[in-house]
Amino acid sequence: MRTPCRRFWRRLKLKGIRHFVILLGTPRQKVIPAVTSESKTPLLDTIATPEELRRLPESKLRQVADELRTDLIDCVSKTGGHLGAGLGVVELTVALHYVFNTPDDRLVWDVSHQAYPHKIITGRRSLMGTLRQEGGLSGFAKRDESPYDAFGAGHSSTSISAALGMAVARDLSGASNRVVAVIGDGAMSAGMAYEAMNNAGALDERLIVILNDNDMSIAPPTGAMSAYLARLVSGKTYRTLRDTAKTLTNYLPGAVRQGARRTEELTRSLFTGGTLFEELGFYYVGPIDGHDLNHLLPVLKNVRDAKNGPILVHVVTKKGKGYQPAEHSEDKYHGVSKFDVITGTQAKSKANAPTYTGVFAESLLKEAAEDDKIVAITAAMPAGTGLDKFQSAFPKRCFDVGIAEQHAVTFAAGLAAEGYKPFCAIYSTFLQRAYDQIVHDVAIQRLPVRFAIDRAGFVGADGATHAGSFDTNFLAPLPGMVVMAPADEAELVHMVRTATLYDEGPISFRYPRGGGTGVDLPTRGEALEIGKGRIVREGGKIAILSFGTRLADALAAAEELDSFGLPATVADARFAKPLDHDLVLRLARDHEALILVEEGAVGGFATQVFQFLSQAGLMDSGLKVRALVMPDRFVEHATPEAMITQAGLDKAGIIDAVFKALGEQAKRTMHA
Template sequence: MPTAHPSSYPLLQSIGEPADLRRLPRGELKPLADELRNFVLESVSRTGGHLSSNLGTVELTVALHYVFNTPEDRLVWDVGHQTYPHKILTGRRERMATLRQLGGLSGFPMRAESPFDAFGTAHSSTSISAALGMALAAKQKGEDRRAVAIIGDGAMSAGMAFEALNNAGVSDCNLLVILNDNDMSISPPVGALNRYLAQLMSGHFYAAAKNVGKQVLKAAPPLFELAKRFEQHAKGMVVPATLFEQFGFNYIGPIDGHDLDSLIPTLENLRDLTGPQFLHVVTKKGRGYGRAEADPVSYHGPGKFDPAVGLQKATAASAPTFTQVFGQWLCDMAAQDTRLVGITPAMREGSGLVEFEKRFPRRYYDVGIAEQHAVTFAAGLACEGLKPVVAIYSTFLQRAYDQLIHDVALQNLPVVFALDRAGLVGADGATHAGAYDIPFLRCIPNMSIACPSDENQCRGLLSAAYAQNHPVAVRYPRGAGAGVAVQPGLEALPFGKGEIRRAAGLGGKPREPGKGIALLAFGTLLHPALAVAEKLGATVADMRWAKPLDLELLLQVAADHEALVTLEDGAVMGGAGSAVLEALQAAAILKPVLQLGLPDRFIEHGDPVKLMAMQGLDAAGIEKSIQERFPALVEKAQAALKLVA
């Protein structure tokens, strides 16, 4: 069990950088690995973060930094949430207490954070492509260094990984690909490739038989040579060598990824070989912490917890999360409509499909980490009269943009996209922020975008999206909303229609026509907008739809007010505020508009409430922006407020 006292980590305390690790005697590496594993467990239990994956990569990380001359040799981790041991060994041990916090360490590799982070990898299946680029760059520049891609088995389900293998196998460069085979991505892995890789778990028979046979036949050299030649032809029937050798790689493995006595000599041999190499290692998620080994999904990304006790069952929350609202709606709609099918790209838990899978297993499809396939697969289902609902994070839909346009929207197919994690997501940072969905979706013909402001509205807009005969995205943030009670039933809110939520002037007095400010809120920023409007006597419109805009409502509000303010928790460039400006221009209406949303920069990880305040998107920030842009209107409103008082 880990302890916070530094004396518990004497070896780890001596490692300031990998060069220190490489000076250790080989015999001290196993005790170092034990300390490193305990330190990871202690750190994550105090800060929250990714746990199971990092406990599984401890020995592999030690071996890689021991054998390779990092950072001169490049390590590219995929997915990057398995890099906490790497961060600890590369000079960031003391900063682990700041993990995923504002101004602290990122939960993923970040080039700006350390020279040992060769490539940012917060999404999956990119490592082989990036490492190949680094390997060929080294060759072109005449530099003698190695490039290593460490890719998890779940990430191998994405087409991009195989595109890179196909390219790398015919490239003359020093590239090592390590398949970290832990039989686990985030959700349990799926697909034919995973089943193929899983055969290695019974491959111990092959390895044992091969070793015994060699010992017996060494006494008869001609038979031994015959057996070796036969082995080269037969091993493809037992282990997945043939698959990767057909891509042009020299395949080695599988070997135990927790056995340093196997890992280090193997890596040393591969380091000295030329051409594309492929090493297959077997690891166990949660290694060394029994609770995480038994339940790697729950311990994939836990919050703070006591390692001696483990994760505690969550108490009933006062308000359901948007994800839970979606999951319940999906089950309810599926019970009513047998055409509904649910699709997720390896995010069953994160997207709220656990109950749906239990209740409707024949209508549940986890396609693995393959977002492009998920979208076109949904298109094929829709072509045959089914009603696909793709539950996907906003940031992951970016990976299937071509499919979204050509396979769904161009054919005007009725696919519902439930976009979880819209807006800022907090600790996962810029790579996972759903900041761009409104701009990249609203420019696509046939596509509509709904922006619920609370949990109950989310359910009604999901029903509205499902009722359409064209593609619709419903975007909602991570976590709970304003605490609005969710009503049962599947009644759809009106398509493309918003509503006025506050029209009164100061002190409840009617507002003069053509006077004052109107706030047009898209999504959950409705609630700080209402708070600001109470102070300024402003009108608030809950727009609900970024596309199509409620033009009738917009033109009415524009006619009745001197200035407009648009509010959205997405990128302001090309977002819903831009849509308002375009609509006003098309109607030949000249009206001052203040657009508030996420600025044109990537926003770091941290507490989402603080991050929103830093962007000026809390009530205080919104009020300040309005005061700065429209001081005369605010001054008149405040004068009127004094008169009312």
């Protein structure tokens, strides 16, 4: 998942957001040393559900949190997954489940890669060894996995909207449960969070939002005075006096009444901050130390018992808290492979071919070194998209806009309108969030924004929420959009060059997560002819047309088909839009069967081919056409290889499609 937008809050210049906190000293926090898988967790062993947690005295919760952190480190060291964010919310997780009556009280985790501790204490501890593995636990909150997962989330900034919907549903139903949204880890940099808060404030809905500020960029380190003030302003006495004062001020003249309310808000925010949230209609409490249960528990109890309006509790935490390697390297331990608990050393995959992400980054660097109009944009994923290297080389030409894909796309459109060459590097699954901007701000205006679409296709352990299934489907229908997909890493180099030189409108290229095929890489890419594919293998009655990185399996299938006396032609489409009509016509007219292969959902590249064949009158010519695409369902987490096999997009699946297309004739060929 995504790293926080570190500069978002520092750069926020809204009037009144700056505040002052009197510090009487921050209590020292116990740092949990690196632990081994042999660490004992006697108290945690007695807790199977939050109900059992709530039976413990408060004095035992510190031990529960320490053991939970130990258990989390041990679990993730064996499976890999998201680590840093979960370590940062251990105490918060314990406090929330202790104070609130979950699952009747709804707990909504934003992004939810921070929800591993939540999974451990909500009846899934014994299954943590299956985390992110086929048939095992999801790496995110998932409604059908547990009643404690009130709302599923793999993307960011949705928690407040969902929680507000739940709160309104509660009131419409006459229920009395609480609804709590936990948002943080960069998710507050997305506009959707503020849209939801604005709506919640206008509705004056009874809702609790926990802002998990793990970058310490809104507030300075918290201390005894800030904790005292948080308890004070969240307490019943203060709120009763405040509500009474509000009632009395209703009898004052309008201007005086407004002045009195503003005076109370500004006086309180002088010490606690939160003017921005107050303006959105939230009652602000904080900042408080998110690792000190003595601070957390009384505040959470106070806001739990509040009867009116939305409340925001600002909690400051440390990402990676309690595990030294994670504390010292937040980015590297945000998401981890299996690692040694003692040293923190992560298991490295075998060094084979370079990754597609790395090839894209290196190719873009070469182009940018010779063209100062090239700029790069990422939405809170500089390392994930490879743009961290670009950022180091060209800091003034690289922009991390936070978790704000809509803004990223329109920002890129503005740059393009002024003659720059923006490369907008966004994961396929995250680009979906900016579709309206792609249509209206880029495509309609024919602006040459370059979309580098990472994580296209199956992504493995992150599952359905992160699969790059739909980018070809939603881009190819747009008039004037160029949609490319490289067959291998060398083709990716050529497509980066092609995108650099193309200035007639928007252009995109999609590529998968992970390593390439190991082909030799060109020193510099060559511009491809727009809308032209290539024949890579000549054959006989069978034609296989691949779009993207399934080409290697198509070639392997063709080799095996030779042994059955079925020589196959293999072609690389390169472009889904504009489609190479001449290539498709040649394959359709010269072959008995045409197999289309793409690692995308129904409605993508194959649909473009079917549309053209239909218009050309070739669907009625006896040509046997079969499309191999992702299944028409959301595919759960597994290894990418298993996903591809199950979808029938590997060599065996292609061969099977050939025999099914040819029917009895193919069987006779086999037996002969």
